[in-house]
Amino acid sequence: MLDSVISYLGSNTTPGQAGNVVWALIYILIVFGGVSVAVMAMNWLERKALAHFQIRLGPMRVGPHGLLQPIADAIKLLTKEDIIPERADRLVFWIAPLIILCASFAVYVVIPFGPTHAITDLNIGILFMLGVSSLSVLGVVMAGWASNSHYPLIGSLRSSAQMISYEVAMGMAVVSAILMTSLNRSGTGTLSMIGIVEAQQRQQIWYLFKFFPLGFIAFVIFAIAMVAETNRAPFDLPEAESELTAGFHTEYSGLRWSLFMLGEYAAMIAVSSIAVTLWLGGWLRPFPNALTGATWDLVFSLFPGFLFLILAAVAGVGVIRMPKHPYFRVQTLGLAGFGFVLGLIGLVLFAPPVRDRIQDIFWFTAKVGFFMYMYIWYRATFPRYRFDQLMRVGWKVLLPISIAVLIGTAVVGVVF
C-alpha cells in the first residue's frame, strides 16, 4: 500500500495510467476541491468586475472588499428552504441538477494540467470531454420539463436547441485542431488530451498559429461556440431575465439552485480548458520555441512566485488604505493575514523543487483564467442576441466557416 504510494512519485505518468488508485483519489480530491474554490473565486470576481465595469463597487460588506461574500452566499443557499413545486415531476426534478453537476465535473478526469498532472489520460480524451459535456443539456431539458411551469419549459427548449446547434460548429472546429496533430512523419494523430499538447510541443507551435489564419479561425469559432454551449452572455437566452425570469431553473431554490450554478461555472472552466489544450498549448509556457535556454526557463519559472507576491502586495495596499475606525479592525487584520499567506505561498513557489513541479499547472491555470475573465468581459460588453439571430449565426455563419476551415486544414496539411 505505502509502497505503491511512494513508488508513484518516481514515475512520470498520470495516476490513471499507472493504475495507482490512491494517487488517483488524491488527484480527484485536489481537482474537485480546486474547481470548487475556483468557482467561488470566479463568483466573487464576476460580481466585482461587472460592478467596476458599471462604475459600482460591488460586494463590499462581507469581509474586506467582499472577499468573504461567496462563503456567505453558500451559507445562505444551504440554509434556504428547498421548494419543489406541487405538480412537479419529483424524481426528474430531483435528478436534473445532479446530472448537470456530474456531467460538468466528470470531464475533469481527462483535463491535463501538466504532462503528469492529470487524473488519467484516455486515448479518446477529447471525445470523452465533448460527449460528457453534451450530456449536461439533458439536465437542462429535464429541469425545464419537470418544473411543470411555462418559463422553465420555454427556457429549456431554447437551451437545448441552442446547445445542439452550436455543438455542431464546435465539433467541426475541434476536428480541424485534431487533424493538425496528425501532421507528423508517421501520420498518426491522437485524441488524447496529453497527446494533443505533446504534438504541439513536438511541432514547436501552438495550433492557434498553425497554418495562419486557419488555426486562428477554428479557435475563434470554438471560442464563440463555447460561450453558447455554457449559456453565458451574450448567448444567455435560456435564462434571459427580462423574458423568462430565470429560464430553466426558475422553480429551483436553495441548494439545488446552487448546484446549477456550480455546474455552470465548472462547465465554463472545462470548456475553457479544452480551448487551452487544443489551441493554446496546454501547459506549455509562452514562447517555448523562440525564448529557449536555461536563462529563459529560469525567468519563466519565476512567474508563479512573483504573481503571488504581487497579489500579496495588493492585499498590503488594501490594508494600508483601510479606514482606521475600530469597526474595521477585524477586517484589516483578516486582510493582512490573507496577504501574509499569499506572500508565504509566493515564497514557497520560488523553491526550485516546487518551482519545477508547479509551473506547468501555473501556465495552464493562467491561460484558463484568461478565458474566465473574457467570459465576464463578454457579459459586460455585448447585448443579448435574439433567438433567430442566434440560430442564424450558429447554422449559417459558424457552421459553413468551420467546415471550410476543416477542409482547408486537410488540404494544406496534405500539400505541405
Added chain:
Amino acid sequence: MTPVATPFFFYFLAALTLLSALLVITRKNAVHSALALILGLLAQSGLYLMLYAPFVAGVQIILYAGGIMVLFLFVIMLVNLDRSQKEEQFNRQWVAGSLAAIALGGLFVAVFIKGKALFPASSAQIAEANNTQQVGELLYGQYMFAFEIASLLLLVAIIGAVVMAKKRI
C-alpha cells in the same frame, strides 16, 4: 495494468441495460421512457468500452445520448402528455410485437447454445491506442462504398426534411 473488463462490470452493465430497456416499454409517461432509454444507451457505451472499442463508446455518448435523445425529449416535451396517457391503446399490436420478440429471443438462444462454431475462437485483438485510426481506415478503405451510400442516404433525409418543413425555399 490490470484489465478493467471484469465479469462484475459486464453483469452490472448488462443488468442496467436490461432494466432500462424494460423501463422504456413499461413507463406510461413518455418522458420517463426517453430518460430510461438514455440510461440504457449509456450502459451500452460502457459495454463497448469493455469490448476495447473506446471510439465507438465515445461516439455512442455524443450522438445518441447527447444528440438524438435530446431531440427526442425536445419533441416529447411539446406533446400533451396528459391526454396521451389517458387514451387507450386501440390497436392490437402486442400480439405481433410479442411474436417478433419471441422469434428474436429464440434466435439469440440458438446462437448462444451452438454459437461456438459460428464465431472464430479468437478475434484479432486491435490495440486500444490506435482504435480510432483502425476504425477510420476500415471506413475509408474496405467499407468505403457502404459508408458513402449511408452518408448519401442521410443527405437525402436531410434534404427531404428541409423540403417538408419549408413550403418555399
